[in-house]
Amino acid sequence: MKLIVYAGVFAFLMATTAVELMTIGMQLPRNILVTIIMSTAGLKAVVIAMFFQHLKDEPKALSILVIIPIIAAAALIGISILSIQPFVPSG
Amino acid sequence: MVQETEKPSVPPAWSIKRWLFTTNHKDVGILYLLTSVFFFVAAGWLALLVRTQLGAPDNAFLNSSAYNQAVTVHGLLMVLWFLSPFAIGFANYIVPLQIGARDLAFPRLNALSYWLYFFSGILMLMSFFTGSAPDGGWTLYSPLSSQRYTPFLGLNVAAAGIIMMIASITVGTVNFIVTIVRMRAPGLKYKHLPMFTWAMLITIGMMLYAFPSLLAGTLILFADRALGTLYFSAPEGGAILWDHLFWFFGHPEVYIVLFPAIGVVGDILPTFTRRPLYGKKYIVLSLVAAAIISFVVWGHHMFITGINPTVMKLFNITTVAVSLPFDVITIAMIETLVRAKIRLKAPVLFAIGSIALFVIGGITGVFLASVALDFQLRGTYWVVSHFHYVMVGGSAMALIGGLYYWFPKITGRMYNEKLAKTHFLLSFIGFNVLYFPMYLLLDMPRRIVTYTASTGWGQMNLLATAGAWIFGLSQLLMFYNLFVSMKKGMPAGPNPWQASTLEWATSSPPPFHNFDTIPVISEGVVHLTNGAGHSAALGAKAETEHVHETHTSTWPIIISAAAFFTLLGLLMGFPVLQLAVAFGVIAVYGYGRERFTVRHEENAESWPYQGVENVKLGVWIFLASEVIFFSALLGAYIFVRVNSATWPAAGQILSIQHGAVNTFILLTSSFTAVLALVSAKAGSRKYTMLSLLTTLVLGLAFMLNKASEWKELIEHGFTFNSGLPASSYFITTGAHGVHVAAGLATIVYLIIRAAEGRYTKGDSGTIEHFGLYWHFVDIVWVFLFPLFYLL
Amino acid sequence: MPDLGNNILVSNTYETFTGLFGTFSTLAIIVGAVVLGLMTYLILRYRDKGTSTQEPEDAPTLGKLPAERGKVKTIAVSLTLSTTILVFLVFGTFGALDNILTPPKDAIDIKVTAFQWGWKFAYPNGYEETKELRVPVGKAVRLIVVSEDVFHNFGIYDYKIKIDAIKGRTNHIWFEAKQPGEFTIQCYELCGIGHAFMKAKLVAMEPGAFNAWYSTSGA
Ligand code: HEM
Ligand SMILES: [Cu+2]
C-alpha cells in the first residue's frame, strides 16, 4: 500500500480523535453523545483494521475470524445488560 | 520449503530428555493423555470421598470444609484438567495423522501448550497446601469466592492455575486451527475429514471464543482477591456479573468436553459397524449449529437469579433449540446401525453405551431447559445427574472407547478384549447405579455435606455410593489391561480394525514423520505415493529419506516454568516475582532466537486461507480470542456501571487530558509501526530501525504517562479498592497496559534482530505480525479511552 | 416416578410443578423408550453373528474415502417430531411460568433475608424471626428474597419452588399453601461450610390459627 494512504489514515485517526474531544464539550443529550462517541470509536477501529492491519486486502475469511467474536461479544454484553432490568411482579 | 541440515536426531524414547523437550505431536499427545489420566484418577478419588460421605445420612466421614474442597476440586479437575486435555491428547496424536500431516503447524507451541497445562495442574493441586483448596463449587460463585468469605491463599493459587490453563488452551487453539485448516493432505477437502478431526475443529473453534470470557472473569477474580479490587463482591451486580462471564464460557465449555467424544464415536461406529456413518454431512452441520447456539444459551444457568422474564423466555427457547442438533446427531448415529454388521468389540461398546447415556442425559436436560421446571430442579441432584449423564456417560465413556480404539495405534499392541469388555460392562452398570438414583433425588440440594435420615434420601444415596465404587474400581481393570498389554499384547499391525481413516495407513506406532510420503487424495482414493509416482503398499514400513525437521526444544518447558513462578510471584511478591519475570523474558528471548525448522508442504489444502501463511493466520486467531477477552472486560465495566446508581462524571476523576495525550501517542505509534513494515519491505534497514525505535519510544511514553496517571490517582485516594469506578478502571487499563508492555518487549527483540540484518531481505513477516498485534492493542485503546474518559 | 412427596396437594406451586413435570416425564419416557429400544433392537439384529464373512458393500476400506450416505427425509422426520414435542413443552412451560411469576394482588408480603447460615423472616407488622416461616393456608404469600452476604438460594422442597438470594438484588417468589403442615426450607446454593445446615421450617396454618398467632406476634 502507498505511504500516502497510510498517512491519510493516520491523519483521519487524529482528526476523529479531535472530533471526539470536541463533541464532549458540546452539552449534547447523553444518548446522542454516547451514540456519536461510540460510533466514532467503531469507525476508527474499522479503519485501523482495514488499512493498518490490511484486512482490506486479505481473504474475507480472515475478517470473519474476528467478526464472529465481535458478534458473540455483542450478545454477551447486550443480553447481560437486558437481563438486569429490575423485575417487580405486580401484587 | 525449509531445508536445513540435520540436527542430531531425537533422544530415544527411554530418555527423560526426550519427554521434557520433545515437540513431536505424538509424543506430546502421549504426555497429554498420561497427564490427563493422572488428573482423572485424582479427581475420581475425590469423587469417591464425596460419595462415601453421602452414602449414609448424618455421616461424619468428611467435615464441611473437606467436603466442599473435595466437591469443588473434583469438578474443576474433571472438567478442565481431565476431559478437555484427554481429548486434546487424542487430537495431538490423531489429527495430524488423519489429515496426512507430519506434525502440527507449530510444534514448539504445542509443547508450550502441554507444559503450561502441566504446570497449571500443579498450581491447582498446590492449592490444597496453601490454606485450603477452592471450596465454593467448580462454578466459583461470587461473592463467596471473594477474599472476605474465602480468606485462603489456596483460591488465589487455584485461580492462577486456571489462568495458566487458559493460556495453554489459547496457544493450543491457534495451533490446531492453523493445522487443520492449512495442512490437510493434497485433495483432502473438508468434506473428507474424518469425524474426529471435524469434531476437534469445531471444538477448538468454541474454545477459541469461550475461554477468553473465563479468562477475563478469573483475572478479575484474581485481582479482586490479590489486589483488593471489588468487582465481584460489589452489590451493584457483582455476583450476577460473575454468572454472566462464567456461563458465557461455561455453556460452550460443556459442549467443548462433549464434541470430541462425538467425534470419537463418529470414527468408531463406521469401523465396527462396517457401514459409513449415516448422514455425516448432517452430523457436521448439527455440530456447527449447536456450537453457534451454545453461545446464546448461558442464561439457563441463571433462570432464577431474578433476571428479566423476557430474557428468561429467550434463553428457554434457545436452550430448547440447541437440543435439536443433538437429536439429529443421535438419530444419524443410530441409523448407522441399520443393515450393519456390528463387531461388538470394546471400543464400539463404549461408543454405543455413550450414545445411550447421552440420550438419557439430553432428555433430562430438556426438563432443565424449561424455566418453570427449573424453579424446582435448580440446584438439586436432578442437575447433578443430568450433567453426569452427558459428561461422564456421553463424553468420558466415549473417550475411553477412543482409548481402546487407538491403543493399538499408539503402542503397536492389542489390549485384552475380554478384560476390556468386562470393564465396559462393570462401568456401564456402575454408572447407572451411580447416577440414575440421583434423578429420583430431585429434592436433594447439590453440594451438601450431609442430610438427615428423616429426608428419606438415604437409600438412593447408598445405591449411588455403591455404584460409584463399582464405576471407580472398574477403571482399575482398564489401567491393568492397558499397562500389561503395552508390553505383552499381541502385535497389532498397522490396521487391526480394518478402519478407513488415514491414521491406520501407517505403521503402529507410526514413524516419527508419520508418513514416508504425504498421502494424496483424488477421486475418492488415497494414494500413498512417493515423488516418482510409485505406489507404496499401504501401511508398509519404509524408511525412506526425508527432510529432517527439528523435534526438540528446551524452551517450552522453561517458559512454562517461568510463567508458573511468575504467577506464584504475584502472590509472594519480591523477589520471586522479579526473578521469575526476568527468567521468563530470557526464556522467551531464547525461544525467539532458537533455530527451529518445520517443514511446510507446499501443496497442502488450505482453503479458505490459501494466501495467509501459518504464522499470520495464527496471529489473527490469537487476536480473535483477544477480541472476546477485551470485550468481556469492557462488558464487565459497562455491566457494573449500568447497575450502579451513581458514577463519577467525565473529567471528574480521570483526566481527559491524560487520556487524550495517550490516545494521540498510541495512534502515532501505530503509524510508525506501519512505517517500519513499509521500510522493511522496501529493504531499508535504517528506516526500519528508526521506525521501530520511534514506536518503542512512543510506547514507553504511553506507559510513563499511564504510570504517572496511576500514581496521581492513587495519591488522591482513587485506589484499587476505593469503589467500582476505580476497580474497573485499574483492571481494564492494567490489562491493556500489560499488552502494551508485551508489545514493547517484542519491539526490543525486533530492533535487535533488525540490527543483525533481519527483516529487510524479503523476510518482513515478523514485523507485519508484530504490527497486527500492536494495532490491535491500539484498537482496544480506541474503545477504552471514550468509555472510561469521555462518557 | 421420582419422589413427588405424598401426592397431597400441599401448595399451588406443587400443583404447577407436578402437572408440568408429569407432562415432561410422560413424553421423556416415551421418547427415551423408543430411542433406546430401537438401539437395542438394531444392535441385536445387526450384530456380527460370525455366520458369514460377507461385509456390507460400502464397508470402510483403508485408502478409500467412505461413501456419503444418509437421507434428508429421515433427518427431517425426526426433527419435525422433536420440534413438535418441544414447541408443545415450551408453551406448557410459558403458561406455568406466568403463573409462577405473577402473584395475586392481595398477597401477603414477607421479607426473607438469607445470611450465612440461616434465614430471617420479616412480616408486614414488623415481626421478625429466624426459625420458622408461618403462613396461612388458602392465602397467597409473596416472598421478597434478599441476601446479606453471599449467594444463597431459598427453597421449600415440598412446594417445589425456589429462588436465588443475591446481595444487591431483590427477588420474588410466591405460593399459596393448600394444606396445613410443616415443611422444610433449605438453601440450594453452596454458601460456605454451613450450607448443608441452612434450614428453617415452613409452618402452614389454618387461617384462624394464623390470624390468632399473627395478631399477638411482633409489633
Ligand atoms: C440436550 C441438550 C441439553 C440441554 C437442553 C441442557 C440443559 C441444561 C440446563 C437448563 C442446565 C441448568 C440447570 C440448572 O442449573 O438449573 C444444565 C446444566 C448443566 N448441563 Fe446441560 N443441557 C444439555 C446438554 C448438556 C451437555 C451435552 C452437557 C455436557 C457434556 C451438559 C452439561 C451440563 C452441566 C455441567 C450443567 C451444570 C453446571 C452446574 O451448575 O454445575 N449439558 N443443562
Ligand atoms: Cu448450559
Ligand SMILES: [Cu+2]
Ligand atoms: Cu447455602
